[in-house]
Amino acid sequence: MTTLLESRYRMVLRLLxxxxxREREEEMVEIYLWDVDRETQDQSRPTLGEVASIAAxxxxxxxxxxxxxxxxxxxxxxxxxxxxxxxxxQAASAVVDRVLGLTWATTHGPAQWDMYLSGFTVRGPALxxxxxxxxxxxxxxxxxxFALLHGRLRLARAxxxxxxxxxxxxxxAPLVSTWFPPSTAFTTTTxxxxxxxxxxLCAAHHRDAPPASLPVGTPGLAFAACSVVMGASVxxxxxxxxxxxxxxxxxxxxxxxxxxxxxxxxxxGTACGAIALAALGLLLLTVRVAALYPWLGTxxxxxxxxxxxVQAGVLSLLVAVLAVVGGRDLAAAR
Amino acid sequence: xxxxxxxxxxxxxxxxxxxxxxLREVExxxxxxxxxxxxxxxxxxxxxxxxxxxxxxxxxxxxxRLRRYYRLTDDGxxxxxxxxxxxxxxxxxxxxxxAEGRRAPERPVTPPATGxxxxxxxx
Numbered sequence: 001m002t003t004l005l006e007s008r009y010r011m012v013l014r015l016l017x018x019x020x021x022r023e024r025e026e027e028m029v030e031i032y033l034w035d036v037d038r039e040t041q042d043q044s045r046p047t048l049g050e051v052a053s054i055a056a057x058x059x060x061x062x063x064x065x066x067x068x069x070x071x072x073x074x075x076x077x078x079x080x081x082x083x084x085x086x087x088x089x090q091a092a093s094a095v096v097d098r099v100l101g102l103t104w105a106t107t108h109g110p111a112q113w114d115m116y117l118s119g120f121t122v123r124g125p126a127l128x129x130x131x132x133x134x135x136x137x138x139x140x141x142x143x144x145x146f147a148l149l150h151g152r153l154r155l156a157r158a159x160x161x162x163x164x165x166x167x168x169x170x171x172x173a174p175l176v177s178t179w180f181p182p183s184t185a186f187t188t189t190t191x192x193x194x195x196x197x198x199x200x201l202c203a204a205h206h207r208d209a210p211p212a213s214l215p216v217g218t219p220g221l222a223f224a225a226c227s228v229v230m231g232a233s234v235x236x237x238x239x240x241x242x243x244x245x246x247x248x249x250x251x252x253x254x255x256x257x258x259x260x261x262x263x264x265x266x267x268x269g270t271a272c273g274a275i276a277l278a279a280l281g282l283l284l285l286t287v288r289v290a291a292l293y294p295w296l297g298t299x300x301x302x303x304x305x306x307x308x309x310v311q312a313g314v315l316s317l318l319v320a321v322l323a324v325v326g327g328r329d330l331a332a333a334r
Numbered sequence: 335x336x337x338x339x340x341x342x343x344x345x346x347x348x349x350x351x352x353x354x355x356x357l358r359e360v361e362x363x364x365x366x367x368x369x370x371x372x373x374x375x376x377x378x379x380x381x382x383x384x385x386x387x388x389x390x391x392x393x394x395x396x397x398x399r400l401r402r403y404y405r406l407t408d409d410g411x412x413x414x415x416x417x418x419x420x421x422x423x424x425x426x427x428x429x430x431x432x433a434e435g436r437r438a439p440e441r442p443v444t445p446p447a448t449g450x451x452x453x454x455x456x457x
Contacts, residue, residue, distance in 0.1 A: 030354070050372065053373025057373040060377060
């Protein structure tokens with residue numbers, strides 16, 4: 001007869017994918033119940049540590065662990081590519097944003113430099129430390145990107161988690177200062193973008209996963225190309241450049257380039273790339289709309305509004321095309 | 335090779351064992367330092383199986399429950415031997431250095447150089 005404890009363990013094991021449970025559930029239950037007295041089984045429960053270890057195994061087996069069936073293998077590949085592309089965008093965006101900001105501040109006279117510095121110091125010395133940390137930590141996206149592509153997974157994970165931390169500051173700031181974030185929707189979607197990037201990197205690039213690699217080009221070249229596209233997009237249309245402008249433009253150029261590159265290939269091994277880019281595009285579109293929303297109905301320059309609307313349209317179109325291409329490639333690869 | 339992987343391979347070095355046997359053996363071998371959870375154990379077993387370092391030896395059904403016994407392959411034994419030799423070499427080097435340190439006469443402590451400080455003063 002099944003005891004209550006056995007039922008509880010089987011309930012926890014339902015976190016695992018069906019293919020894994022078919023293979024392992026019975027022997028795992030045997031281990032759990034080995035030295036537990038049958039008389040006391042109804043008073044016992046799985047510990048938090050046991051549940052956590054099964055949850056970690058469940059995540060790993062769903063994201064392409066060794067011997068996983070093809071659907072999980074493909075899901076894992078798509079999530080790994082999503083994390084890689086997202087880290088690349090975050091890394092280039094953080095560097096370009098700071099380089100352009102510093103260039104502007106140091107080439108427009110002492111008044112501009114003072115104004116730039118006052119962004120850190122205006123709220124007092126304690127918050128200045130926070131502002132400097134918020135300015136500095138996103139640069140760790142670059143460390144995460146290169147560490148990931150050089151197989152230094154632990155460093156990549158730590159750097160990505162630290163780099164994502166500043167996106168939480170707008171939620172904490174109102175509790176400890178008089179500063180309020182300009183838009184809840186924007187800060188929420190920005191934090192979502194950063195944390196999805198960091199968490200998918202941590203979950204999908206596990207020790208058993210294939211090493212991270214770009215579909216085309218070298219890590220340095222891809223980073224430089226993204227930085228140049230982002231920098232150029234801001235320099236050419238400075239009035240339209242809000243915080244989403246550069247990464248969204250870079251994504252649009254990159255996704256278009258990827259679609260052209262894919263069109264010249266005969267194999268359908270690129271399905272995961274299309275799905276990963278579609279997911280990344282959808283996330284960027286959400287951030288784009290959240291950044292645009294507070295300005296609707298207010299008197300803003302036509303270039304700002306027009307640029308953001310055109311960008312949102314291009315992103316929507318690209319997401320739709322990538323989703324269709326990815327779906328077709330997946331169907332063809334079955 | 336991670337600590338968990340090393341101890342799982344070591345637990346299987348002398349005879350095939352089932353999951354619970356591996357957990358207990360790892361705990362004994364490590365003097366209670368390493369206590370694997372079931373999720374962690376199966377992550378390690380999956381990886382070792384994929385790398386062909388262990389294989390399924392046999393299955394038994396005891397009181398209606400399934401027990402799977404795993405054993406080392408030749409590649410697994412080679413990997414474990416190599417890791418054990420690497421660790422032994424590291425331990426020997428450390429012991430040699432400790433012994434040399436004990437034999438060497440105590441060196442006199444060099445007093446800090448007197449002179450102008452970094453700022454140019456005499457303080």
